[in-house]
Amino acid sequence: MSETTPESERFLEAVERKLPFAEGERTEILDELRGHLADCAVALRDAGLEPIEAERAAVARLAPADRLADELTRARRDTSRLLAAAGAGVWGAVRGGLWGGLIGFGVVMVAAVALAAANNAALRFLSAELFSADSGTNSIIGIVILGIAALVAGRVVTPTVAARAGYAGRLVRRATVPLGAVMLLAYALLVWSGPLNWPSVVLLVSLPLWWVAGAWQIRLVRLGFPRRLAIGLVAALVVSLGASTIVGPASPQLPASGVSSGPGFDRMGAPLADGLSGAGAGGTSYGDAYRELSIDVPDRGLLAGWNDLRIEAWRGIDPTRGWGLDPGETAPFLTGPVVWSAAGTSPDGNHTWYESSPWPPNAATLTGGLRLDRSPGVTDAWLVLTGVAPDGTRHLLSDPSGTQVFFSGTALDWFGAVLAGH
Numbered sequence: 433m434s435e436t437t438p439e440s441e442r443f444l445e446a447v448e449r450k451l452p453f454a455e456g457e458r459t460e461i462l463d464e465l466r467g468h469l470a471d472c473a474v475a476l477r478d479a480g481l482e483p484i485e486a487e488r489a490a491v492a493r494l495a496p497a498d499r500l501a502d503e504l505t506r507a508r509r510d511t512s513r514l515l516a517a518a519g520a521g522v523w524g525a526v527r528g529g530l531w532g533g534l535i536g537f538g539v540v541m542v543a544a545v546a547l548a549a550a551n552n553a554a555l556r557f558l559s560a561e562l563f564s565a566d567s568g569t570n571s572i573i574g575i576v577i578l579g580i581a582a583l584v585a586g587r588v589v590t591p592t593v594a595a596r597a598g599y600a601g602r603l604v605r606r607a608t609v610p611l612g613a614v615m616l617l618a619y620a621l622l623v624w625s626g627p628l629n630w631p632s633v634v635l636l637v638s639l640p641l642w643w644v645a646g647a648w649q650i651r652l653v654r655l656g657f658p659r660r661l662a663i664g665l666v667a668a669l670v671v672s673l674g675a676s677t678i679v680g681p682a683s684p685q686l687p688a689s690g691v692s693s694g695p696g697f698d699r700m701g702a703p704l705a706d707g708l709s710g711a712g713a714g715g716t717s718y719g720d721a722y723r724e725l726s727i728d729v730p731d732r733g734l735l736a737g738w739n740d741l742r743i744e745a746w747r748g749i750d751p752t753r754g755w756g757l758d759p760g761e762t763a764p765f766l767t768g769p770v771v772w773s774a775a776g777t778s779p780d781g782n783h784t785w786y787e788s789s790p791w792p793p794n795a796a797t798l799t800g801g802l803r804l805d806r807s808p809g810v811t812d813a814w815l816v817l818t819g820v821a822p823d824g825t826r827h828l829l830s831d832p833s834g835t836q837v838f839f840s841g842t843a844l845d846w847f848g849a850v851l852a853g854h
Contacts, residue, residue, distance in 0.1 A: 536576060617637070702828065730795050732772070742818060743769075806845070813835055
């Protein structure tokens, strides 16, 4: 069998560009065509044609290249290929997602170290933070990793399915792009759950866009950690760690909570009612969502005729930037009821009052609790017990107690809370 000529190779290259198969299968098809063209050209030369004319005639019998590529592609399509393509697509998504997650982890870890170094430098030299990371901001780390994983997974899936199924990538992505985007949107809205704020919510619901950016590409890609990216990440990590070591950690002084006076506290109510200034007060929290505040009242008669006893949560200032109530806060963003314990004993059944004295016969504990993980946009809050005196004035019944707040749930929970005005 003779070798093909340059004109035959140009024809084969045109056919190859239209074949949607993987590299190994394309090579097999082209080898068969190359042998067929060579044999045909030899036969035509034996029939009396000049070598150049024989080659052109052999190519003409198979041309045009587009039609030949379409015929070869259709001949290789069957149900088994579609099933194999589906399986290859799933495996490609898994491989791409894992590899993308690894790349994403490296990127966000370097970014986190660099931002921490910058923040420490600002605190030390400017006495101010560049940013304050709450629980919702911390969630961005994991979401970015998910986004990069979705990008790489999509980048692998479309060309892999196209090659296995024998369809053009432009046609295959009509299915892979919307299918993956819908699945990721459902995951982002209904499945993923954790601390959220506005930036993390926006990033979370953008996960389908990461997939679209990857799945829209139709060229086959080999998974591997980009050398330039690896070098850049290592260099950035070394510089960031070096800067952190030189600057050193620096933390702002945080104000103490549980104080009876502070910026804006007078908006909560009038000062502590007579007879309650010596009442015992303490806050108890359950998990990350529920906060409880209670006071021990020496005589329930002190609150006779009072009404609308409740626990309130007021939006506070980030303690790294000051303390007290938010200047724009004129009312609590959340309120809840309070309950009395049985008179003459503490809620846990202890009959001993403070300093080992007996529990007063009419003493009782007033307790209120609030779930604070369903308030979007609130990062710091002050809890206080209040009540309306017989003269219609609302008084503080306890010292305000500061606490950090973060929203926790799904993105759908977040939007529901926003629409409900929480």
